[in-house]
Amino acid sequence: MISGVDVKSFDPAVRLQDDFYAYINGRWARSTQIPASKARWGTYDELRETAALQVRAILEDVLKNPGAAGSETRKIADLYTTFIDDKARNARGFAPLAPEFERIAAAKRHQDLAPLIAELERQGVTVPFDVFVGQDAQNAERYVVYAAQSGLGLPDRDYYLNDTDKKLMAVRQAYLQHITKLFTMQGDTQAERRAADVLAVETRLAQLQWTRVESREALKTYNPRTVAQLAEEAPGLDWAAYLRAAGIEGKAKSLVVRQPSYFVGLSKLVPEVPLEQWQSYFKWHVLAAYAPYLARDVADERFAFTGTVLRGVPENEPPWRQAQQFVDSIMGEAVGKLYVARHFPPENKARVLAMVNNFLATFREGIDELEWMSPATKKEAQAKLALFTPKIGYPDVWRDYSALTTSSTDLIANVRAGRRHAFDRGIAKLGKPVDRGEWGFTPQTVNASYSPLQNAITFPAALLQPPFFDVKAEDAINYGTVGTSIGHEISHGFDDQGSRYDGHGNLRNWWTAEDRAAFTARANGLVQQYSAFSPVPGYFVNGQFTLGENIGDNSGVTIAYKAYRKSLGGKPSPVIDGLTGEQRLYIGWAVKFRTLQREEAAIVQLKSDPHSPGEFRVKGTLANQAGFYEAFDIKPGDRMYRPPEQRVKLW
Template sequence: MKRSLIGAACCALLAFSAHAQNAAAPVSGIDLKTLDSAVRPQDDFYGYVNGIWVRNTEIPADKSTWGTYIELRETAQGQLRNVIDTTIKHPGKAGSETHKIADLYNSFMNEKARNAAGFKPLHADLARIAAIKDKRDLPALFAYLQRNGVQTPFSAGVSPDARDPENYTLNVSQSGLGLPDRDYYLKDDDAKLKGIRAKYQQHIETMLTMSGDHEAAAHAAQILDVETRLAAAQWTRVQMRDPVKSYNRVAFDQFNELAPAFDWKAYFAAAGLAPKASSAVVRQPSFITGFSETLDKLPLEAWKSYLSWRVIESYAQYLDSATVKERFAFDGTVLRGVPQSEPQWQLALRFTDSSLSDAVGKLYVQMYLPPETKPRVMAMFDNFVASFRDGIEQLDWMGPETKKEAQAKLAALKPNIAYPEKWRDYSALKTSPTDLVANVKAARAWSHQRNLEKLGKLVDRDEWSMTPQTVNASYNPLLNAITIPAAILQPPFFNVKAEDAVNYGLLGITFGHEISHAFDDSGSQYDAKGRLRNWWTDADRTAFKARAAGLVKQYGAYSPVPGYFINGELTLGENIGDNSGLSLTYKAYHRSLGGKPSPVIDGLTGEQRLYIGFAQKWRAKLRPEAAIAQIKSDPHSPGEFRAKGTVMNQPGFYEAFGIKPGDPMYLPPEQRVLMW
């Protein structure tokens, strides 16, 4: 065995050096307890950084996955519980935001009232569906169900127009499936997916029986048939990543040519979309045509069964305990492998948070965001932008014309850090202290109406796509903005008392990742103003695609579950974000040093701590069912491969850990992919 270049460092880490115990020494932020000295970083960097954690950690019974991200989300959940508990004790006057928070949470927790109600809260909607006598009644029904957050075969929503990002447009997109992806319906050569499909049909039958349906078995078969036909018409997730092919402007009076079996004029009127708009962007035109063909072929009774199921499935988690239990048995255990449901307070918290996100967010920021956090994070962001700006100029594969456009886009990038400057107004939302389903409907209808009211208005570029209490981050290509919420600005991702290396490796990579999304295979098709426009020369776009193909090949070879490989095309944007983001993080960290060498702490250089922090960020364990669902439906690679695959492309990683030819972590220079 080759001697590790940092073998002595491992011993120092596990024993804690006197230097590390010196109160005057800077705090590194590394989780020393997880480092496995029995594993060489040159052999398995993920195992070296997280091996002890992986061996000693069990996924909690109520979770499908567990890791650093989920741990932080649990921390944020605990903080939110304190926010809610404080609010319930002091709800304020009736009609106030705090009183509405208390209403929603208390109505969810009132299990006695929910059990007494059973399926009664759904009787009116189910009766409305049962009363339909003609397919011509479906457009108005679709509009009603969509307003109340119930899935139909297509969705309609408002967002900035990709061809005219100063204005909003209506988008019509495929929808309507109960399983995570079309493959669950169509893959007959996959025994696991076929088994899940059979259990899904049985689950539908069970739920229909519980609702009082005396022909549940026949109706369950009809429902699966409808969803299978819709799945066959749907675009794949890879196809949907193409923003150009997904932009198809269709005038309202031309929808009947695309899908003649559905009365679109009646739908647009019932949905309140006409005359506010006269056209929509259809994301998947062939699906809309396929939906029309399916609507024409299948009898009305099949559609009534399908829509009844969509109502039941949509509200099942808000009904009596027996229905909630049956829903979890399928959605939780069959689909994700989770043996035990989360405690009711967490479910109540999630519902309240999602329904009154900004009202809860204001309270969260007041209680849990230290005032010194935002200025330090903003300084870090500026460092990343400066490093990316320099990096663009140093690219040897991009010409000056494209570089000029890239610099303009970077300069226009808007950072949304910690919390929004404007909060949503919930005065129009009416709540009940006891009726949970009424609260669900009211919150959904309020959100739906707020979205539709954007039509005809200029785009609000200050609106956030995430709440401050969300442990995540995002990039919006239509607004050319990144969002870094307050909840992610805390340990272990950010420690205001820690030195920069780990803060850069854990939080900084989030900046690097989201900035890089502006220039990934999809985001790079939008310009500085968020307009879908080709600002590349043909030669530069060809060079970009050649590099991206290397990442598709690299990640497509990883198999998190035997027989299931990561889809390198589906995950390409996120893999570009990780690889470009980590490269940018390394440069930004060095910029922060101001020309000084990185400090050695706990026997590790700053560069080593940065990469260790990055790998610790992605430590995670998944149940096999959850891993399969992620591979099929999620554009993110599982954490182990985000960590391992990314560092293997970084020149700084090879230098920091002495990776040599013959080491398992070694990739020949010609196979390493760096986009930016």
Template sequence: MKRTLISAACCALLAFSAPVLHAQQANGSTALVSGIDPKSLDQNIRPQDDFYGYVNGVWTRNTEIPADKSTWGTYIELREIAQGQLRTMMEATLKNPGKAGSESHKIADLYSSYMNTKARDAAAFKPLHADLARVASLKDKKDLPALFAYLQLQGIQTPIGTGVAPDAQDPEHYTVNVSQSGLGLPDRDYYLKADDAKLSSVREKYLQHVATLLAMSGDKAAAEHAAQVLDIETRLASAQWTRVQMRDPVKSYNRVQFDQFGALAPAFDWQAYFSAMGLASKASSAVVRQPSYLTGLSETISAVPLAAWKSYFNWRIVESYASYLNTDTVKERFAFEGTVLRGVPQSEPLWQLALRYTDGAMGDAVGKLYVKMFLPPETKPRVMAMFDNFVASFRDGIEQLDWMGPETKKEAQAKLAALKPKIAYPEKWRDYSALKTQPHDLIANVRAVRSWSRQQNFDKLGKEVDRDEWSMTPQTVNASYSPALNSITIPAAILQPPFFNVKAEDAVNYGLLGITFGHEISHAFDDSGSQYDAKGRLRNWWTPEDRRAFKERAAGLVKQYGAYSPVPGYYINGELTLGENIGDNSGLSITYKAYQRSLGGKPSPVLDGLTGEQRLYIGFATKWRAKLRPEAAIAQIKSDPHSPGEFRAKGTVMNQPGFYEAFGIKPGDPMYLPPEQRVIMW
């Protein structure tokens, strides 16, 4: 049976091939079942030969990627379930939006204005005329700093990204961060890899796309101006750091006083820029993430004529709003962003796009309603108990490490003890009272939300860091670790099938949801997170010997994953994906230990002919089942720190001693790695 998109009427707890979790016996009692559908396992593939194929082969053969998706798999199915839940919530809100000015009314305004294609078609590019006129009025490059600031305050991308975040050297307070930005393609390689035919083709189509949208906006020399845009972005890409370089938190922490920025980039008036951003009165310095990029940017500003910069900023304005304009513009943007970049032939339905926009604009307000409607009250306590089990298992795991000395172990234990869990939903919600919305004007709403969000961010300066703040919303199908806050976030949306069922037998819950705990906790100790201490301060708390031993093990993962090729000719970047691969490998190791702890010394139950350990690993491989379009896979390889799902599953289990025992993996089996080649980090 081929998979199709889940409808809005989808029940909150439906999941892919969701098994019946309990069976009624003849005497009326309830018996736990395995949580694994034996028919979903490919009996033509031995787990010792190809574990991913054994678990997911049947699904892979019988599943097609929906026409409006670049990828399909367990994660995306759960996101579709959450989208169906959100649509149900939105329909209820639209029927009863509450009084004007209330959060529910603002939610209804945002959604309705997005759905109002008649008003959007009538307005077309008119809402952008004032901004485009502002660019046209530029007389001198000395005016660029004020324009950079104006556009950034409007949420429009420029070659500089400026924002406020916890200070890695003073984690109790916020600081200004300045980073590289300004590209329209997913990564610098798309501009610089001249010998790559696929990337060269994307680059040519991007040039055509820029010209088409500029022409639609009224530009009479769109082809010429598009070439100028590509030239500037290529210059910026040449100056930018690679994604691997940006993963180093020490090298990307460079404190610079505002009055010293001119030494890095003399062609740009930084004092004028910081004043126009409203930051000069609140701060006197910033952390520069990529200092050499600012120097390159300065050289580009000097070398490129003002007329070309006008073309670039016209493009940045048009591109920034293209998703919210008239039908033809939206179609053109999707033709490139969706089809060319990700291989998706068909756009998602309008309601889903409107829902995603509303969710992104007022995520906490949407989250309040979502939690109230779809989170069973018994879920959070059960999950918190599981979290405590993982922390205890990680604590034991640290003490059992044979490559780490007692001094470093003491610091690691202190960091683990200080780890803050954020489960299901925040204790404190964002306040949207200052946000003003309109029922029919989408662009006005986009601007209002961007302005509100920017002000919320800048208002943090001068205040102590809010360690309870969430980085994502409860309805997000994801999870995260923050090194600055030393906290993990596990949103409500993943606390349901197919990741978790409060009534399910433990093994599959550990393999599907539990690995998320293990993975995110492990990020506190990956190659980047391990450079922050218990309080979130960027500090080396390792002995030289222990750090050297850690790096040796990490190098093994770089080599292992760098040999995987999801698309012929394109290999996973083992250095870029190192942190996530450490998270997977360490997380699964801790998941196995946490499951053993949950058994209380008893053997795991055998259900459907599978031990609990086998079901745990099957659940893990099920979590990462996915199919990707080739274009999407290439974009992921170039820009995403996560390895594609098949290799997250396959590569990780090959390093796990418990996996070898559970499935009897022997020398000569394709899934076998000699013990000296297995990477065990934590």
């Protein structure tokens, strides 16, 4: 067995007891540059690049032999070839968007906006609210319609409302210029006025919106309303017309409204804002949604803002990668089926599943050992854990794309068809049994997840390859990389929001009041720890917004350590390359999150991403791990040291 550890990346100029992240990743950081087409670069990004090249080879084979008309491979080929056909894209200009522009111009009354919103939403265009179908959080055996705030073109409400942060204000000004330019390129003679209209409308929407911290609270965002109640609370929109145009009428008698006050405010805003401003707003978001698929100069202008201004990325992805991402967005599971056949051998699934079972057993033991939880709540926690469902590699039943029609010549038609197919597929779930085997990821996705409504953890095939998972490496490094991900996702079932759901996926309080108070007090310790981290001068991690992920990290590493020790069967860990198994596990954690990131992208992450930046995922977590102190002899006086009474342990 190889260790799986690249000791050449270690930086001997740094004491690991003072900065473990810099010690493990220092040489790598100095010798690595962020690729010109990336906002960040690190272990996850390297693996995503590997998966992208694997998929590229698959798509090249599909293009050589696309198969019969109507087959999945022919549809994949249609999507890819129309995307990379620059000659056709450039020749058509903005003409393909004429139906959308005419529909917007045809709105003569504020009452006409509701069906317009529904039609644009079916096409993936940003509108003031999102409507989607998901499991009912209080009856997870049925589907229900959810309604949530939306409507902004910038990453977060802070970009509109903060008038003291010069960086955010500069982005806002650049956004106004970008809107003006795209309107001008489209030939609109009122480009400046329209751009001002758009920013004015979006600013008013931002003023109504809940913060991201508020919007992640499971109890606050579950607010059932009958259609009649919604029409009474928010009469400014014609809800009957909206539901009819969205294909929902008659299929749902109620909706779950995630941010009720937003919809009440929006109801008042709709008739207050002049119709011409709404038309500018909707026209802009049609342009923004379709710009990446129009003529190349239009796509380039869109990237100049979303890529360069927002995230500091100098260059767009090469055309093949953009085309691949487009195909994935429309027919991801069809590509995934081909990916699994080529890149995910059965032994990978078997070994990961064995690890998952070991982690579940370890978590089960950990619940029994908790000193702060009562027997009654422990019993409920064990019942939830017993119902966990692991999804490894790929779904048991593949998604059906037979209803999707594609064109071999018309890219915009393919964009419309793909987005409508996805929206309508969601609406078609209403009234049907819940499909607990459904996946939220494609197999070629490098990521993992926990679904509280399905009580399921998901690990796609692309994640389960080096450097995250190496069947040739000794277990310790795998426990530090993919193992900590397994522990992390299990822990999400018991984080500050996941713990609101029971094992069947229902929002139900299975805690005693005393136990919830003890849990919250410990979780608040993590909020304080992470809120002190500053990745960019003047910007701090939002410890409350990132709490769920930070609980997942801290608990996941704790479980990984215990599970690894459990796997040894009482024997000492093997020493390889001069490192014990316990040391290799923690090294795997540090390598997993090594990251270089552009400053602009880091600010976007802090404002919109519930994950802490990689450096602080490593250092913040390890400073709470008793096993880490033992493995590397961390003592008082070391910068990585935190007194025992200040270390946070939840699970």
